[in-house]
Amino acid sequence: GKRDEELILPINSSLSVTLHQDQLKTTTTATISKDFTEDRIWLNGQEEDVGQPRLQACLREIRRLARKRRSTGDGDSLPLSLSYKVHIASENNFPTAAGLASSAAGYACLAYTLARVYGVEDDLSEVARRGSGSACRSLYGGFVEWQMGEQADGKDSVARQVAPESHWPQLRVLVLVVSAEKKQMGSTVGMQTSVETSSLLQFRAESVVPTRMREMISCIQARDFPGFAELTMKDSNQFHATCLDTFPPISYLNDVSRRIVQLVHRFNACHGQTKVAYTFDAGPNAVIFTLEDTVAEFVAAVRHSFPPETNGDKFLKGLQLTPVLLSDTLKAALAMEPSPGGVQYIIATQVGPGPQILDDPHTHLLGPDGLPKPAA
Numbered sequence: 001g002k003r004d005e006e007l008i009l010p011i012n013s014s015l016s017v018t019l020h021q022d023q024l025k026t027t028t029t030a031t032i033s034k035d036f037t038e039d040r041i042w043l044n045g046q047e048e049d050v051g052q053p054r055l056q057a058c059l060r061e062i063r064r065l066a067r068k069r070r071s072t073g074d075g076d077s078l079p080l081s082l083s084y085k086v087h088i089a090s091e092n093n094f095p096t097a098a099g100l101a102s103s104a105a106g107y108a109c110l111a112y113t114l115a116r117v118y119g120v121e122d123d124l125s126e127v128a129r130r131g132s133g134s135a136c137r138s139l140y141g142g143f144v145e146w147q148m149g150e151q152a153d154g155k156d157s158v159a160r161q162v163a164p165e166s167h168w169p170q171l172r173v174l175v176l177v178v179s180a181e182k183k184q185m186g187s188t189v190g191m192q193t194s195v196e197t198s199s200l201l202q203f204r205a206e207s208v209v210p211t212r213m214r215e216m217i218s219c220i221q222a223r224d225f226p227g228f229a230e231l232t233m234k235d236s237n238q239f240h241a242t243c244l245d246t247f248p249p250i251s252y253l254n255d256v257s258r259r260i261v262q263l264v265h266r267f268n269a270c271h272g273q274t275k276v277a278y279t280f281d282a283g284p285n286a287v288i289f290t291l292e293d294t295v296a297e298f299v300a301a302v303r304h305s306f307p308p309e310t311n312g313d314k315f316l317k318g319l320q321l322t323p324v325l326l327s328d329t330l331k332a333a334l335a336m337e338p339s340p341g342g343v344q345y346i347i348a349t350q351v352g353p354g355p356q357i358l359d360d361p362h363t364h365l366l367g368p369d370g371l372p373k374p375a376a
């Protein structure tokens with residue numbers, strides 16, 4: 001939830017893991033020219049309304065920073081005019097607006113790209129945050145904290161890397177896509193209603209999150225998987241409890257999501273230790289954390305509980321895993337009636353780096369005329 005909708009300032013700090021671009025990424029190209037008559041943006045090949053307030057806030061903010069650099073003399077050599085219009089093209093290689101954080105990836109990538117175009121070297125938390133709060137965390141790789149800050153102007157509401165992407169190489173992430181449909185309830189409206197009506201959310205922000213943030217950071221630093229996993233699951237559950245405590249209530253999870261929760265707990269119980277964790281954002285899709293030595297077995301458990309209806313060979317995307325057979329003990333412990341097709345597909349990935357520059361012009365999304373290149 002937010003304490004300031006305009007500046008996008010949160011009611012509590014938060015922490016995220018940046019996923020690897022080899023599997024999940026946004027690619028953005030931006031270019032300015034004196035020949036452009038207006039700012040324009042294309043998202044996944046379709047032209048979008050450039051007047052969207054969030055996008056306008058990012059553009060205003062980056063131009064303000066560029067102007068500031070220039071007036072302080074730092075940007076003298078910049079061969080550009082700030083009055084030039086910008087063309088932007090961006091693509092996500094995963095479902096957009098489906099609860100898989102395309103807005104975080106998209107606005108982080110946009111802020112970083114615009115900063116390169118305008119020669120801005122300042123902290124970009126504010127630019128990205130004005131697009132989508134969680135985008136400020138995605139400006140860094142690895143494990144990232146968004147410190148809520150205290151100032152009314154938001155200058156101290158910034159992202160900070162807690163540990164780099166190389167810190168915990170055994171960690172694996174599975175995105176269980178239950179639905180790639182557009183979300184029905186937008187996160188912004190949902191959060192507003194929760195802040196206005198849920199007393200549990202208030203309690204959570206004030207009394208639960210600050211301690212959990214400290215605990216989570218120490219679990220990450222110590223690579224304590226059971227500690228990290230338990231906090232992740234409890235925090236996801238409490239977030240969804242605040243959604244139910246919102247009036248009228250919001251429910252992002254569906255029956256498949258709840259079965260995934262059950263599957264994880266039974267899997268862990270059978271092993272007698274916490275080997276897998278789930279977390280759900282504002283949608284039914286699950287994000288699973290586990291370690292390298294368990295990931296293939298858990299994928300087999302998902303396949304067993306949610307047999308693919310079609311395209312069994314395309315069920316697992318991303319990182320390749322050597323398939324394992326599920327033991328009879330585990331099958332019995334899961335004790336689940338299979339729900340065919342409940343999970344559409346899995347994207348296997350790991351912790352990844354922050355924004356990367358693509359030097360090869362072939363990868364750029366805009367042609368020399370400043371218009372999107374025809375799809376290959």
Ligand code: ADP
Nearest residue numbers: 026090091096097098099100101102103104106
């Ligand atoms: P999600 O759960 O995917 O973040 P949201 O509905 O919260 O879904 O945000 C989706 C919105 O984020 C899109 O409608 C668009 O405005 C913005 N967005 C998504 N991807 C990009 C991108 N690559 N570049 C710029 N904006 C993007």
